Amino acid sequence: MQGSSQCGILFSAMKKLVFLLFMILAAVGVVMAVIWFEKRSNGNENLSNTAKNTVQGEDLHPDDTDRDGLSNAKEKELGLSATTFDTDGDSLDDASEIDVWKTDPKKADTDGDGVRDGVEVMDKTNPRGR
Numbered sequence: 404m405q406g407s408s409q410c411g412i413l414f415s416a417m418k419k420l421v422f423l424l425f426m427i428l429a430a431v432g433v434v435m436a437v438i439w440f441e442k443r444s445n446g447n448e449n450l451s452n453t454a455k456n457t458v459q460g461e462d463l464h465p466d467d468t469d470r471d472g473l474s475n476a477k478e479k480e481l482g483l484s485a486t487t488f489d490t491d492g493d494s495l496d497d498a499s500e501i502d503v504w505k506t507d508p509k510k511a512d513t514d515g516d517g518v519r520d521g522v523e524v525m526d527k528t529n530p531r532g533r
């Protein structure tokens with residue numbers, strides 16, 4: 404009788420030990436998962452930092468205030484607004500009017516047909532001819 408109860412105590416102690424070991428393993432697992440997630444989010448943070456640096460890099464254009472691709476000096480030379488990327492407000496930015504569409508960046512309707520250059524480009528009509 405005494406022997407079996409000692410055995411029972413030993414058995415329940417072992418059960419407690421196994422339970423404790425299981426808990427430790429579970430805790431280690433949770434810690435590992437947290438470390439893994441931290442590493443992952445740090446990686447993402449590094450990525451977004453890189454992206455931020457790129458954006459900050461793009462901000463470094465003191466000579467192109469409106470960032471339309473034309474320098475302030477060039478805009479002054481052409482009589483355009485250095486602070487508005489679309490001087491004539493026709494939905495086409497100054498640089499693409501000059502380089503892409505060859506339209507007048509100071510005239511919202513270059514060919515004077517009553518349709519704004521931006522609308523003509525969207526409608527695929529020629530903004531430079533009727």
Ligand SMILES: [Ca+2]
Nearest residue numbers: 467470471473
């Ligand atoms: Ca500009």
Ligand SMILES: [Ca+2]
Nearest residue numbers: 489491493495
């Ligand atoms: Ca324009």
Ligand SMILES: [Ca+2]
Nearest residue numbers: 512514516518
């Ligand atoms: Ca037009």
